Amino acid sequence: MASPRNAASGARVTPEVESISSLLLHPLLQDPKFVAAVLAVFLSVVLFTCKPSAKRRVGGRSGTPTVLLVGPADSGKTALFAKLAHGSRTETHTSITPSSTTFSLDSEDPARTAIRLVDIPGHPRLRDEVKRNLKTASAVVFVVDIQALLRNAGAIAEELPPILTTVASASLASGQPTKLLLLASKADLLSRPSPTTPSPTLSASTRQTAADRLSSVLTREMDRLKQSRASTGGRIEGIGRVQSSGGTGLAGLWKRFFGGRGGGDVDDAELEEDETLVWGGRGTFRWEDVEGVEIAWGVSALGAVKAVGEEGEGLDEVREWLRSV
Amino acid sequence: MLDHVSISHQSGLILWSRSFTPAFASLAQTPASPVNALVREVFIEGKVRGEDASFERDGYNVRWTMENGLGLVFVVVFPALLPLTYIPALLTRTKQLFLSLFQQYIQTLVDTLSATSGVLTEAAGSALRVLQQRMDDERWAQIFDRCLRNCEGDQARRPAQTPISLHRQAQLSAASGASTPGVPDTPTDSVTAEEIAKNVEALKSKMKGGRGKGGKGTGQTPSPSPSRKTGAAAKLMRKWGDSQVSAGDMAALDYSTPAPETPNGQGTPIDVEALVSRDAMGQRSKDGQYEVADWDFRGGKRAAAEDLPSEEEILARGTSRLTIDDKEDKEEVAGSSWSGIFSRLTGSKVLSKQDLQPVLAEMEKHLMDKNVAKDISEKMCDSVGAALVGKKLGGLSSVKSEVQSSLSSALTRVLTPKTSTDLLLDIQRKRSASTVSYDNALPDPYTLTFVGVNGVGKSTNLSKVCFWLLQNGLRVLIAACDTFRSGAVEQLRVHVRNLGALQDELGVGEKKVELYERGYGKDAAGIAKDAITYAKENKFDVVLIDTAGRMQDNEPLMRALAKLVTVNNPDKIIFVGEALVGNEAVDQLTKFDRALKDFSGAGTGGGQRKRGIDGIILTKFDTIDDKVGAALSMTYVTGQPILFVGCGQTYTDLRQLRVNHIVQALLN
Incomplete structure (x- = not known):
């Protein structure tokens, strides 16, 4: 030296x-x-x-809790994020990068009601982000466009098992159950005529329709998924880690000194996550069988984009749930 | 004529947007909007490279530019049929103006969006609202309008602009109540002759550029009178707005006119004339032909500039900040690396093309060493570079680590499948769908067609897939449609015999796998059709169609393959490719995909949807060590997932792809 x-x-x-x-x-x-x-x-x-x-x-469950907004693309995650965190309803397009903001739900008690809200892009190519962020999350909101749910129920439901698996294994590791809210967004678009105020108050019947539709469709699809996946026979393993031909340079040295404890080994352990945590025992799929996850159902309304006027109670259910986190 | 303009952040928040037609305004809010398509296909899936390339969707042409430091996306949408040459200029100009006006507010917003710590900040909740308020105050909508007009050198489009100016006027009156007059008004007092001369020069140079490209447009308007009229009309309407806002300013600016004329619209012609006589002198002597366009153009500029700060001033505000940055950069280059270290620690080091070039070249070579096809590694590195230029280098991270991490995420993005890879689920869905629609009818079998060049392992991997399906309790029929190579049918017969024996050993009573063969030299499409019918009658769940290997350049054979696809409409067309290929992978896949799409679409009069490759099986993976580049090349070319990886000689040597393992191997 x-x-x-x-x-x-x-x-x-x-x-x-x-x-x-x-x-x-x-x-x-x-x-x-x-x-x-x-x-x-x-x-x-x-x-x-x-x-x-x-x-x-960040990883610990103490301090500010982290809430993740996940779900398929175009389901209204970013709109929900902007409305909750920034208090304004803006137009959005498909997200490319995740965004996160810490804010407090209650202006009177900012310290205790503070949460960190993370909005994750829903594009399937960015699924990687979901997995990376799920590890630090203490609660997850799975946002589903209630109208799109009818058209491609299968594709939407297929995104759930990986999320549930990761959440379940993370909460088993930490010993604390993670909360998951299955949220039917854009429920106001079901009512006729469509309301034009931001986050309008939903009528009881619309709320009920949305909630029923969400739970029945998702349960049916999850049941179908369980039938095809839960069987243990004839499963295909993933490829093993590709042997690198002797790491050269600093990275190789680092690995040699510290016993190859790079990022890869951690990932390996996670890949062993088993979907059996999700599927439970025999018979039809039941949400209660998912281990280590507290599942709740919700409905939200987030008005038309160019909405003006009085705020309704369309988001109260989400806010209430967030408060309980 | 534009359809839509938007300025947004990568997180999906649209900071400002405007649709010029009501039809597009409603389209813009749906998931099907061209802007969403652009984000999905260009930014996320990386189908088009570079900002020079345009992106077309549903008859709209979309152009964009990025600001990587803040993560902003500027998008302009216009009809694909219009050859608008000024769009790149408009985008850059808009970007400059927007940044110099709102940079600090956007920075606050971006900071709150990317806050990883759990610290509660005061600004977090209000950053978006502050920015929007600020945009109202600065009258960004009008600034943009002026910018658009300036860029639109073409007079023919003037009439179409009138609804916008109406709209603008309404906005102006709304904004005038809110905005405090102090900020934008004071600069107009100081419009000196010097500045006018500067403006004139800037405009002249811009006009020359515009004329060079849009020569046709000016040629189309032979009579100057209509354009002059409409120009005057537009100005009159603008004056209405002006006189409400800042009548006093007009008086202050207009030195030649007497005071009583100003409050009314009467003042306008005199004002403009005075400007014209001054400006036109230099212009006329050079070229008389385009004089009218120039005049009108400048007139519009003058009229709008009276209440808004001029573009040069806006930019000057921005550059005063930028010059500080430049100084820092210079110090860094010239002096000791102390300041370099310091600027890195404070996170103010901005990545430039020169910084990235050597690292990217190294990365490109590294990827090619891993057997990634040449143009694919070039494209990957180019896109990574484009996404990094202008970004701030945070903390202690070196350029190399920054490039590496962003390349890693780009690789992950390419390799991650965007469609479901769960074959079993697909099979089950098809079965339940066909039983729902017809109660008594037998369910249609699920058909998989294996295609590929010679000797890549189609039959071998077909039998591996067959084994896996059998393990999952499905009945499988193998159709021997390779009627060309000698021994192909016998090979499959051996496989079926082995698989049957395995089934017996595992204690399954019913015979679950059969071979459907019709010998050699027959038409493959016909055999496949018969096989599917046979499978349906005998309640097979899955039909695996083995085809003859063929070179991608052999058109007759590719046509025959497309015919097989058209006739039988299989549920999945699986391309079998060996992991050993390098540059060849791109050629194989593109040509197979192209041929299938071209020939299968043409067969049935376009009624059927065009079929391309639906999935890939990567074979001989055990032979390549860590040179896993073919996996990247193949997924990049088609955008389709790698369903399985073949990695050995036995039936169980079939694996699923693990994206992070491939990425690790590629970067190691």
Whole structure:
């Protein structure tokens, strides 16, 4: 560490020395020599001590609870997010990136009612995000467009088992049940004539229709899924981890030193998550059988896009549920 | 004439949008809107590369530009039939104006949207409302209108603009109540001769560019009088709005006219004339032909500019901030890397193309080493680069790690299937659907067709799939439609015998697998049809159709394959490809897909939907170590999922793809 030239001349003898030299050749450390190197070491120490603790804080169920908005695309997640977190009804298009905001449900008691709301894109190609975020979530809202549910019930229901599985195994690991709200959004579009106020109050009959439709369709589809998936015979395994041909460079060294405890092994453990947690025993599918998940049902109304006028009670059910988180 | 303009954030929030036709206004709110299609297909699925390429959907042409630092998307939609050449200029101009006006407010909003910590901030709840309020205050709608008019050099489209100016007028009167006059009005007092000259020059250069492209448009309007009339009408209406807002300002600006004329519309012609006489002098001497267009154009600009801050001023506001950034950059380049380290720590290092270039080139080479096809690795790296330029480098992360993480997520996105890969569920659905519709009729069997080039393992993997289906208690019929290669039928016969023996061993009474064969040299489509009929009569659940291997360039054979598909309409067409291929993978898949789509659609008069490849089986995966690039190439080309991976010699050597394993292997 005293002189970079010494280290550089000793390179290519053993991998350890090579790592130091490549560190020093890094553009960050090249110029201000010794002090910069010390600074970098110091910073990396700071980084490594801070990062896990930060992770723990978010991951733990203490502090601000994290609520996830998941569900198929075009079901109104971003609209719900904007309305809840920003208090305004805006137009939206298909999301590309997840967004998250911490806000308080009750302005009088901001500290205790604060929640972190995360809106996750619903496009199937971005399914990866759902899984990554589910680990830190203490509650999940599965948003379903009640009108689209009739058209492609199968595709919508098919998104549920992976979510349920991840949630179930996460809550089994932490010992705390995770809450899941199955939300029929855009329920106001079922009533005729369509109301034009933002988050209109739903009539009892509309609310009932939406709730019934959601639960009957989803239960039917989940039952069908169970029939085809719950059988253990003839299951196809996933491919194993592809052996890399000897990690070179810093990453390889890191792995060699610390026993290959990279991100991959953690993922491997999660892949073993079993869908049996979801399917329960024999017979038809029952929501109570899903282990470690408290399932609730809800209906929300989020008016037409260009709505003006008095706010209704269309979102009260969601707010109430969020308060209970 | 445009249809729709929107400015939105990547999280899906539309910050500002306008539809110019009522039809599009209602379309824009549905999931089927072209903007949604653009986001899905271009940004998420990555079908079109680059902002130069346009995206067409339902007769609309969509152009866009991104602002990566803030994650903003600027989209313009216009009819596909109109060759509007000024759109790129409009997009850049709009982007510049919008950013220089609202950058700090957007920054607050974006910060609240990406807040990972659980800290409650005051600004979080109101950021969106503040931005919207701010847009009203600055009269962004009008600024945009002016920008649009400036870009529209074409006079023929003027009449169509009148409803907008009406709309604008209504907005103006609404906004005038809310806006405080202080901010936008003061700058107009200082419109000096110098600034006018600057504007004139900027406009001239812009007009020259516009004329070069849109020469046809100006040629179409031979008589100057109608355009002049409509231009005057538009101005009159604008004056109505102006006189309400800032009559005093007009008086202050208009040095030549006497005071009593200003409050009325009377003042307008004099005002414009004065401007014209000044501006036209230089213009006339050069070229008389386009003089009218120039005049009108500038006149419109002048009239609008009176109450709004000029574009140059708006931009100047923005650049004053930017120059500070530039200074930092310069210091970084010139001086010690201390400031570089410092700026990185504070997160102000902005990624530029030059920073990314070497890393991207390295990544591209790395991907090609992993047997990814050349143009695919190029495209992947290009799109990753395009998404990173302008982003701020946070904390201590190096350019390389930033590129790596964003490449990793891009790879995951490509490899993640967008349709269901659950074959069993599909089979079950089909069965229940056909039993619901006809009570007594026998259910239709589920048909899978295996296609591919020679020797990739179609028959072998067909038998593996067959074994898996048998394990799940389904009855399977294998149709030997490879009537060309000698021994093909015998090969399948052996497989069926083996599978049958396995079934016996596992203790299943009923015979569950059969081979349907009609020898060699016959028409494959006919055999497949007979096989499906046979399967239906004998209550088979699944029919697996084995086809002859063929090279993708052999048109007669590809036509024959398309005929088989057209006649039998299988539920899934599965392309079998070996993991050993490199650049060839792209060619194989595109040509198979293309041929199937072209030839199968043509056969039945277009009534039937065109069929492409529905899924991929990647074979010989055990032979490639970590060179798993073919998996990426194949999914990238078709957008279809890899259903299975074949990785050995026995019936059980069939696996499902694990996306993160492939991504890891690719990046390792």
